[in-house]
Amino acid sequence: xxxxxxxxxxxxxxxKEIIERKDKEIKxxxxxxxxxxxxxxxxxxxxxxxxKYAKLRKIHEIASDNFSALVKDIIxxxxxxxxxxxxxAKIIELPTTRKSNK
Numbered sequence: 001x002x003x004x005x006x007x008x009x010x011x012x013x014x015x016k017e018i019i020e021r022k023d024k025e026i027k028x029x030x031x032x033x034x035x036x037x038x039x040x041x042x043x044x045x046x047x048x049x050x051x052k053y054a055k056l057r058k059i060h061e062i063a064s065d066n067f068s069a070l071v072k073d074i075i076x077x078x079x080x081x082x083x084x085x086x087x088x089a090k091i092i093e094l095p096t097t098r099k100s101n102k
Contacts, residue, residue: 029073036066 040062043055 029070033066036062 040059043058043062046055
């Protein structure tokens with residue numbers, strides 16, 4: 001029968017392992033974000049003077065894809081109630097069409 005201190009040591013070890021996994025996840029997310037920002041930065045310096053809107057569409061696509069992925073990760077990680085998930089989804093909806101103010 002393990003003693004009180006050995007139970008605490010096992011709990012501390014498992015908590016340390018959880019923290020290490022979470023730290024690795026955070027590092028992976030930061031690395032992925034850095035790569036995506038680099039892609040956007042590189043797009044800004046491409047000398048394609050013919051169609052500047054092509055660059056803007058590509059930047060929008062990169063940002064939208066990554067934003068959506070991050071939001072899904074946040075929602076899954078928090079596991080709020082169903083109603084809270086629906087409210088959260090309403091708050092973070094992205095516009096799907098371009099509307100002119102003309």
